[in-house]
Structures are given as structure tokens and as C-alpha cells.
Amino acid sequence: MSTVEKTYEMQWDCEFCGVKHLLGLSQRFCPTCGGPQNPAKRYFPEESAKVAVEDHPFVGADVTCPACRHAMSRNCQNCSNCGSPMGGSTQVGNLGEQKQSAGGEWQGGGGAAPAPARKSKLPLILGLIVLAIIVFLVVRVTLTKGAVLTVARQSWSREIAVERFDEVEKTAGCSEVPSGARILSRSTPTPTCTTKRVDKGDGTFKETKQCTEPKEQCSFRADQWKQVSVAKETGQLGVTPAWPKLDLRLGTCRGCEREAAKTERYTVGFDAADGKAYDCEFGDENAWKRFAKGATFAGKIRVVGGGLDCDSLKAK
Ligand SMILES: [Zn+2]
Ligand SMILES: [Zn+2]
Known part of the structure; x- marks a missing residue:
């Protein structure tokens, strides 16, 4: 950028x-009739009529003379129009920000904004929303009711992702192409630019132009490992958890396969006295095994949002 x-x-x-x-x-005054500049009538100029300002120190937005309402630089001690001291003066309005759309039109910064804007209520509203979310989360965690739960179901599932070494076609920055890849084509995208203008309120505006650094893109073919399937084995309590049996063509040839990520999940299903069913998941087999079918546990049910707090389970 x-x-x-x-x-x-x-x-x-x-x-x-x-x-x-x-x-x-x-x-600051009209060169034809001597009339003072009205800062409320300022506007962003046409692209072709822009006049650059060199080494202009920004001292803040202009202020209005308390006596004659003429706009003066913040540096002035006395009004150059009527001579009044500038104490107690107020800041002039500004047009805010203008952005150029992809089509080249300027958006925003149109209407003259009269002097300092009223305080926005947005921070207050955002604060209340955040507070409401915190209250909801706290209530959800702390507001629970006790329940007696009976172990009714137990199941497990084990999965192995299978990857195959094969030719894939991809597009990436040319510097990231893996060695040994066959490059099919190269292209350089045109840079995209965004231009923004900000009214500084002192008779000037700042224009910022940001452009992306275009990176040459390559489309290429390369041999890579790619996930092609997931083998899954499931069972109930009484069937010893086992990994799915794979019949793979091992090696590093094109079309060869290998095992990738393994995941295991153990689920215990509880029935509550009121007939509702709850599930708890465990990542490890031993934690799951200690729940014998028919055993009863004391647990906490969330009042808000429902659901069983699986960490609260205690054998009865
Ligand atoms: Zn004039
Ligand atoms: Zn004045």
C-alpha cells in the first residue's frame, strides 16, 4: 500500500x-468587493481547479469573531475585520470527509455543517448494548437450577482425514509458487486506489490517496497433498472405541494416500426427571467411561438459554 x-x-x-x-x-476577503469570507459557504473544489498549499502549519479549525462573526485563523489575537479581541470565540463548521467512489464521483462532504455538532448519543447506546450482553452472559452462567440426571446413552466416534498426493491447479503470488511447480500463466492486476478528502476547517483540506501495491499473480500446476475423504467409525458403550481401518496406497507417488488429522468424540446422554434429554461431550475416553449406564448425577441446568453445565456433574 x-x-x-x-x-x-x-x-x-x-x-x-x-x-x-x-x-x-x-x-479571507473578496478581492473584488472586499466582502468577508463566510466559512459556511466553503466547498471542495473541482479536481482541475485544485490549488495546493505548501508548508501550511495547521493550527486548528478557524474560529468566529465574537463581535462581527468573521472567520479568523486560530492564531489571531484580534479580529482583522473589526479589531475585536478573539476571546470567547467559537469554532467554525466544516464539511467533514469526502470519499471517491470506484466510478470517480465524490461522496459526502456536501452540505455545509453549521458550527460544532451536538454530542452524539451513539457511545451511550453502544455502552448499553455491551452492558446488556455482559448481564446476559453473567446471568446465563450464574442462574442455574439443580437437576438429577440419569445416564441413558453413550456413544463414541473416531475420524481420520485421508489425503491424496495429486496434481492441483492454483493461483497465488508468483513469489509463493512452490519449487517444482509448472507455471501456466502470469498476470499483474491494476492497482486500486482510494482517495479521501478531509475539510480541516481553516480554509484547507487534506487529500489522501492510497493505492494497493499490485503483486504479480501466477497460475500453476503442482503436486500437493489434498484432503479427499474422512473415514469414520462409531459405536456405543460396550464396543471398544477403535480407529477406522484404512486401506491406503502409501508412498509419495501421484495418487498415493496418507492419514491426516485424527479426531475423537465421546458423548454421554442424560435424561432429567422432567423428561428432557441433555448431551455432554468429552475429548477423552477415560472421562467418558466413568459414566455407567443408569448411574445418577447431580447437575446444573442453565435457566437462561437452557442446556446442561457439563462441568457441574457430580455423582450421587
Ligand atoms: Zn465580492
Ligand atoms: Zn470581528
């Missing part, structure tokens, strides 16, 4: 004599 940042003059039209496209920073 490359970024270019530059500052330009906002523009304004004289509301007294009608002269257009005056410069926001360097023309």
Missing part, C-alpha cells in the same frame, strides 16, 4: 458580489 498526502485550498463564492472559486486560506 502506498500513500500520498497533500493539502489544498478549500474554495468559496462571494455572497456579496457573486465572484466564484475564491481560495479558502489565502483569500
Whole structure:
């Protein structure tokens, strides 16, 4: 990503004599009639009419003279229009942010925003939502009722993923192509750029252009391991858990196979006195085995959202 940042003059039209496209920073008064600039009438200029500002120190948005309402730089001690001291002055409005769409049109930053915006209620609303979520989670964990649970079902499942070494066609950055791969084609995408303008409120705006660094893409064929199936073995209590039997063509030839990730799951099904059924899952066989069919356990059922807290189980 490359970024270019530059500052330009906002523009304004004289509301007294009608002269257009005056410069926001360097023309604080109309050169034709002497009328003062109205910061509420500033606008982002046309692309072809942009005037760059060199080495302009940003001291904050302009402030309004408390006596004559003329906009002045924040640096001024006294109003250059009427001479009044600038104490107690308020900040002028600004047009906010403008973004260029893919089609080249500018969006946002249109309407003149009158002086400081009211405080948004958004942070308060977000805070309340977060609070509600926390309360829900706390209640869900802490608000439980006791229940007597009888072990009614027990099952297990064991899975092995099977991978095959085969030719695959892929597209990736040319620097990431594995050695030994056969490159089919190369292409370089055109960079995409986004441009953003921000009204600084002092008669200037900052334009930021960000462009992606285009990376050459290669489409290639290479031999790789790829998952092709999952073998599964399941059973109830009484059938010793076992891994599925695989008949693989081992080796590193094209079409050869190998075992990949293994997963095992052990489930205990409980019936509560009110007829409801609950399941608990265990990752290890020994934890699962200690639940004998017909044995009773005391456990906690969540009042909000339902469900059995499997960590709460205690033998009775
Ligand atoms: Zn004028
Ligand atoms: Zn003044």
C-alpha cells in the first residue's frame, strides 16, 4: 500500500458580489468587493481547479469573531475585520470527509455543517448494548437450577482425514509458487486506489490517496497433498472405541494416500426427571467411561438459554 498526502485550498463564492472559486486560506476577503469570507459557504473544489498549499502549519479549525462573526485563523489575537479581541470565540463548521467512489464521483462532504455538532448519543447506546450482553452472559452462567440426571446413552466416534498426493491447479503470488511447480500463466492486476478528502476547517483540506501495491499473480500446476475423504467409525458403550481401518496406497507417488488429522468424540446422554434429554461431550475416553449406564448425577441446568453445565456433574 502506498500513500500520498497533500493539502489544498478549500474554495468559496462571494455572497456579496457573486465572484466564484475564491481560495479558502489565502483569500479571507473578496478581492473584488472586499466582502468577508463566510466559512459556511466553503466547498471542495473541482479536481482541475485544485490549488495546493505548501508548508501550511495547521493550527486548528478557524474560529468566529465574537463581535462581527468573521472567520479568523486560530492564531489571531484580534479580529482583522473589526479589531475585536478573539476571546470567547467559537469554532467554525466544516464539511467533514469526502470519499471517491470506484466510478470517480465524490461522496459526502456536501452540505455545509453549521458550527460544532451536538454530542452524539451513539457511545451511550453502544455502552448499553455491551452492558446488556455482559448481564446476559453473567446471568446465563450464574442462574442455574439443580437437576438429577440419569445416564441413558453413550456413544463414541473416531475420524481420520485421508489425503491424496495429486496434481492441483492454483493461483497465488508468483513469489509463493512452490519449487517444482509448472507455471501456466502470469498476470499483474491494476492497482486500486482510494482517495479521501478531509475539510480541516481553516480554509484547507487534506487529500489522501492510497493505492494497493499490485503483486504479480501466477497460475500453476503442482503436486500437493489434498484432503479427499474422512473415514469414520462409531459405536456405543460396550464396543471398544477403535480407529477406522484404512486401506491406503502409501508412498509419495501421484495418487498415493496418507492419514491426516485424527479426531475423537465421546458423548454421554442424560435424561432429567422432567423428561428432557441433555448431551455432554468429552475429548477423552477415560472421562467418558466413568459414566455407567443408569448411574445418577447431580447437575446444573442453565435457566437462561437452557442446556446442561457439563462441568457441574457430580455423582450421587
Ligand atoms: Zn465580492
Ligand atoms: Zn470581528
